[in-house]
Amino acid sequence: GQNIDQPTEMTATEGAIVQINCTYQTSGFNGLFWYQQHAGEAPTFLSYNVLDGLEEKGRFSSFLSRSKGYSYLLLKELQMKDSASYLCAVTEGYQKVTFGTGTKLQVIP
């Protein structure tokens, strides 16, 4: 089975940087996804980490430490449209993908 933990809510200021953490416990870890989901909409893919380290993609970066069971999503130069839920998801083996409950980020002016 899998256990994924993320903070429930976070608030950050427009233009700032925010880090959303995700810790997981799983057997047969294969990789870790980050998705963005606006309320009532479909989740959209942000990143997929398989190896340790930081992957940067524009304003968003994702980090993974397999030995620590830890990942974070870093959002820079926050914009109001970044207000959304951010979902961490872990793949176990080559089978099901399990999502955390998500972190609701509110960006304020």
Added chain:
Amino acid sequence: DSGVTQTPKHLITATGQRVTLRCSPRSGDLSVYWYQQSLDQGLQFLIQYYNGEERAKGNILERFSAQQFPDLHSELNLSSLELGDSALYFCASSVTGGGDTIYFGEGSWLTVV
């Protein structure tokens, strides 16, 4: 547009009834996933298919069933509906189901009254 198509987009039905949700995966994707998301809740994994075969099962109730057809579209059947089944049901697809990117459809809103 992710390329994953779900129908219907909205559905209102009474308790005790049965409904079928339909999903067409992205062209070329062999794996289909079903997720349930209740109001302000996380995504609950229900079931995954790969090329017509069930690959993984999550917290899917016995009243629910699914299948993937030879043309790779999938259906999720929900029966003996209860008020608590009201949720947004997402279908997602990926090429292999083996850790590649999952693309979500827009979801089917089910309201049980």
